[in-house]
Amino acid sequence: MRKRYASSTDVARLAGVSQSTVSRTFRGDSRVSPEARNKVMEAAQKLEYRPNLLPRIMLTQQSRLVALVVGKMHNPFYARVLERFTKRLQEMKCQVMLAHVDSDDALDAVVPRLSGYRVDAVVSALSVLTEAAADQLIELGVPVISFNTHMRKKGLYTISSDNAPAGREVARHLIAQGAQRLAYLGGPEFNPANVDRRTGFVEEARAHGFEPVLSNDEFSFEGGARQAVRVFAGPNPPDAAFCGDDLIAIGALDALWHSGRPLADPLRIVGFDDIPQAAWAPYQLSSIQQDEEVMIDHALRILDDWYAEAEMPEYLNLLVPGKMVIRRSSVSGIQFPGSHC
Amino acid sequence: MRKRYASSTDVARLAGVSQSTVSRTFRGDSRVSPEARNKVMEAAQKLEYRPNLLPRIMLTQQSRLVALVVGKMHNPFYARVLERFTKRLQEMKCQVMLAHVDSDDALDAVVPRLSGYRVDAVVSALSVLTEAAADQLIELGVPVISFNTHMRKKGLYTISSDNAPAGREVARHLIAQGAQRLAYLGGPEFNPANVDRRTGFVEEARAHGFEPVLSNDEFSFEGGARQAVRVFAGPNPPDAAFCGDDLIAIGALDALWHSGRPLADPLRIVGFDDIPQAAWAPYQLSSIQQDEEVMIDHALRILDDWYAEAEMPEYLNLLVPGKMVIRRSSVSGIQFPGSHC
DNA sequence: TTGTATGCGTTATCAT
DNA sequence: ATGATAACGCATACAA
Numbered sequence: 001m002r003k004r005y006a007s008s009t010d011v012a013r014l015a016g017v018s019q020s021t022v023s024r025t026f027r028g029d030s031r032v033s034p035e036a037r038n039k040v041m042e043a044a045q046k047l048e049y050r051p052n053l054l055p056r057i058m059l060t061q062q063s064r065l066v067a068l069v070v071g072k073m074h075n076p077f078y079a080r081v082l083e084r085f086t087k088r089l090q091e092m093k094c095q096v097m098l099a100h101v102d103s104d105d106a107l108d109a110v111v112p113r114l115s116g117y118r119v120d121a122v123v124s125a126l127s128v129l130t131e132a133a134a135d136q137l138i139e140l141g142v143p144v145i146s147f148n149t150h151m152r153k154k155g156l157y158t159i160s161s162d163n164a165p166a167g168r169e170v171a172r173h174l175i176a177q178g179a180q181r182l183a184y185l186g187g188p189e190f191n192p193a194n195v196d197r198r199t200g201f202v203e204e205a206r207a208h209g210f211e212p213v214l215s216n217d218e219f220s221f222e223g224g225a226r227q228a229v230r231v232f233a234g235p236n237p238p239d240a241a242f243c244g245d246d247l248i249a250i251g252a253l254d255a256l257w258h259s260g261r262p263l264a265d266p267l268r269i270v271g272f273d274d275i276p277q278a279a280w281a282p283y284q285l286s287s288i289q290q291d292e293e294v295m296i297d298h299a300l301r302i303l304d305d306w307y308a309e310a311e312m313p314e315y316l317n318l319l320v321p322g323k324m325v326i327r328r329s330s331v332s333g334i335q336f337p338g339s340h341c
Numbered sequence: 342m343r344k345r346y347a348s349s350t351d352v353a354r355l356a357g358v359s360q361s362t363v364s365r366t367f368r369g370d371s372r373v374s375p376e377a378r379n380k381v382m383e384a385a386q387k388l389e390y391r392p393n394l395l396p397r398i399m400l401t402q403q404s405r406l407v408a409l410v411v412g413k414m415h416n417p418f419y420a421r422v423l424e425r426f427t428k429r430l431q432e433m434k435c436q437v438m439l440a441h442v443d444s445d446d447a448l449d450a451v452v453p454r455l456s457g458y459r460v461d462a463v464v465s466a467l468s469v470l471t472e473a474a475a476d477q478l479i480e481l482g483v484p485v486i487s488f489n490t491h492m493r494k495k496g497l498y499t500i501s502s503d504n505a506p507a508g509r510e511v512a513r514h515l516i517a518q519g520a521q522r523l524a525y526l527g528g529p530e531f532n533p534a535n536v537d538r539r540t541g542f543v544e545e546a547r548a549h550g551f552e553p554v555l556s557n558d559e560f561s562f563e564g565g566a567r568q569a570v571r572v573f574a575g576p577n578p579p580d581a582a583f584c585g586d587d588l589i590a591i592g593a594l595d596a597l598w599h600s601g602r603p604l605a606d607p608l609r610i611v612g613f614d615d616i617p618q619a620a621w622a623p624y625q626l627s628s629i630q631q632d633e634e635v636m637i638d639h640a641l642r643i644l645d646d647w648y649a650e651a652e653m654p655e656y657l658n659l660l661v662p663g664k665m666v667i668r669r670s671s672v673s674g675i676q677f678p679g680s681h682c
Numbered sequence: 683t684t685g686t687a688t689g690c691g692t693t694a695t696c697a698t
Numbered sequence: 699a700t701g702a703t704a705a706c707g708c709a710t711a712c713a714a
Contacts, residue, residue, distance in 0.1 A: 002402055002650070003482030005459070007707055018685045023709060031683055048480060053457040054395045055708035058690040061343055065458075068439070072424075074617070079420040083413075086441040095454055098409070098437040100427040113436055116394040117406075118346070139389060141344030221617065254622040276415070276562065281595040282623030309343070348691055359701045364693065372699055396692030399706040 006047035015043035026051050057118055066303065067097045067114045069107070069124040075219070075247060077273040078125055081147075081292050085123070088300055094120075101126060107133045115140055121303055124149075143306055145299050148193040154314045159298050162319040163193055166288045167200025169324055170242045170270045173286075175208050177268055177330060179240030182212035185227040185252055186244040187219035194219075194244050197272060201242050213238055217248075224251025232256060239267060240330075246271035246278045246287055253283065253334060266333030274325050284328035294320050347388035356384035367392050398459055407644065408438045408455045410448070410465040416560070416588060418614040419466055422488075422633050426464070429637055433645070435461075442467060448474045456481055462644055465490075484647055486640050489534040495655045500639045503660040504534055507629045508541025510665055511583045511611045514627075516549050518609055518671060520581030523553035526568040526593055527585040528560035535560075535585050538613060542583050554579055558589075565592025573597060580608060581671075587612035587619045587628055594624065594675060607674030615666050625669035635661050 008022040015022070017036055024032045025040040032040075043049075057063040066089055073079050086096045097119055101107045107126075111133050114122060122137055124146045131151070134144050138155035145157045174182060182205050187194040194216065205212050215231050217223035224247060231238065243249035249271035256267070271278055274289035298318050305312060328334075349363040356363070358377055365373045366381040384390075398404040407430055414420050427437045438460055442448045448471050455463060456478070463478055465487045472492075475485050479496035486498045515523060523546050528535040535557065546553050556572050558564035565588060572579065584590035590612035597608070612619055615630035639659050646653060669675075 004402065005481065020685065033683060050453060050456040050481065052399070052459060052707055054399055054459060058393070058395055059709050061345065073420045074417065074424060076415065076417060076420070079414045079417070083415060083441060086439055090441065090451070095458060096439040098427055098439040100424060100431065110431070112391060115391040117436065118393065118395065140346065140391065250621065257622045277618060280591065281598045361701060374699060393691055396706070400693045
């Protein structure tokens with residue numbers, strides 16, 4: 001039942017030439033006469049010949065396959081990165097092999113497969129690519145590019161938003177807007193991006209004589225909702241919050257809204273990532289825009305160098321500055337929906 | 342600079358056995374003595390041996406590679422489908438090859454690559470997989486599974502939400518809530534899913550003596566915003582709208598909010614997809630929940646059958662019922678944000 | 683310019 | 699249980 005593909009040998013036979021000539025024709029080798037080329041193309045057309053890339057991979061040690069390892073695509077920020085990255089990789093004639101990983105051992109399970117298909121490189125959008133898994137890949141000579149990680153090790157190239165300065169800028173901004181009691185609603189406590197954002201924010205706040213309330217949970221809507229309940233429960237709640245990402249901010253706002261926080265006490269809030277939803281009317285959420293295009297550019301340049309067999313640096317830790325986008329949420333503060341009128 | 346992988350021959354040499362034994366060991370063939378197995382595993386460990394899957398693909402005519410062709414991952418609905426699908430495919434030992442396509446010729450460009458890597462099947466989440474591209478794949482014997490398409494042709498398996506009844510249900514619901522003037526804000530005019538949703542809605546509305554205002558644009562936030570401006574501009578605007586998807590609904594609401602629509606005239610609105618954002622507090626958007634799990638189940642069953650070399654039907658057009666999720670937006674209607682108080 | 687021959691790293695079929 | 703050996707479909711060095 002399974003239909004076989006035509007091979008270059010089949011084409012050669014039908015065209016009355018040798019298999020090498022077919023091969024040369026399809027790789028655009030100059031050393032092939034127009035007549036031969038025509039015969040080959042005609043035969044190929046008839047047989048619906050599609051060159052098999054797998055032997056080429058074995059012979060050239062190059063698959064033009066790049067693995068993208070992602071955790072949570074439901075976060076619009078990652079969805080966008082994935083989309084753009086895939087597009088760019090296709091433009092440079094690479095194919096994307098997608099690997100979804102939600103637990104650490106799932107990652108370990110994925111490594112043998114990726115290396116089995118001989119991917120040229122692995123790009124990870126996980127906050128932490130398990131040490132063990134990364135080590136395995138690197139040991140095999142597969143370069144690993146990781147977003148928002150910190151590790152310095154040979155063969156590992158990291159690209160991150162410059163989180164700490166962004167955190168500081170948010171602190172200054174909120175204080176300038178007249179905030180009195182600051183809070184940080186974060187992601188997982190030891191997540192590298194979270195640590196940097198929090199640290200920058202807290203240090204700058206302290207430099208201005210403030211001591212923020214700290215909290216952490218998942219990077220998600222639900223994580224934000226849970227934190228809001230905890231942080232804003234007391235008698236003298238914060239009047240300004242920096243959130244580890246936009247989903248946390250939005251989740252927190254929704255929770256506050258459901259709990260019926262009075263309008264009299266406006267809340268200033270800033271998120272991170274600048275997902276499309278941050279600009280939606282009810283939120284108008286100020287945020288730090290991560291410059292994904294630049295981050296992707298960096299990653300592609302590393303890949304390019306690798307393909308060009310250029311001398312690769314041992315490791316690389318690139319920082320890309322974020323850009324603060326100021327919207328209503330941090331200026332006039334959050335306006336809660338009309339049912340509270 | 343490029344490091345070579347160890348081959349089974351290398352392992353065999355180091356272990357002092359034949360290459361066949363190494364191969365048998367790694368495929369879990371029973372006919373291999375414990376001693377041999379130990380020697381092999383030890384040598385493999387030392388050499389960091391990773392079996393190369395490519396030769397196997399060539400010999401078995403099976404890659405366990407499934408291509409996922411997607412258009413707009415920034416739509417949270419597709420992001421979620423992509424995430425779950427990828428996960429499920431990995432569970433059945435398949436790898437996902439991701440292809441992003443935004444224009445029709447981009448799709449044609451992708452076909453040769455996918456067949457070059459010898460993917461076993463192609464799953465398309467595009468509204469329309471270009472006829473030509475689908476034909477090529479099918480002609481090559483590659484089964485094509487497509488979401489929300491209508492075509493009937495050999496080798497094409499379609500899985501869709503049962504859009505028309507959903508549209509009818511929405512019409513009945515809005516009318517029951519007391520709607521007087523109905524509107525449909527849709528996606529691209531000839532998009533199959535859009536056509537079905539609209540048709541069901543309009544037919545049921547007419548059966549009740551209503552004649553909905555019709556409009557179409559992209560399936561997106563911006564598309565919704567643009568339509569809202571057009572549809573609600575006149576003197577006697579609709580008081581109830583069914584939207585082709587949730588992003589359109591949310592975009593429309595945001596546009597109305599920005600335009601300062603008075604609260605006195607509540608608007609009832611229903612979306613489609615039930616993306617997470619539909620449940621967010623300011624929207625509380627009623628929607629039709631597509632049962633992605635069931636849709637994915639269907640797709641996986643088709644793949645399973647194909648892998649089992651079972652007798653495949655010539656074609657298949659599966660319909661999965663949607664489920665209406667009623668929230669505030671269609672009952673008490675939309676409450677616009679507080680700044681209008 | 684073209685064809686021949688060899689190899690890539692497996693699996694599968696034989697013998698032994 | 700184990701080892702030769704022949705494919706798989708292509709790229710490439712070499713010969714013509």
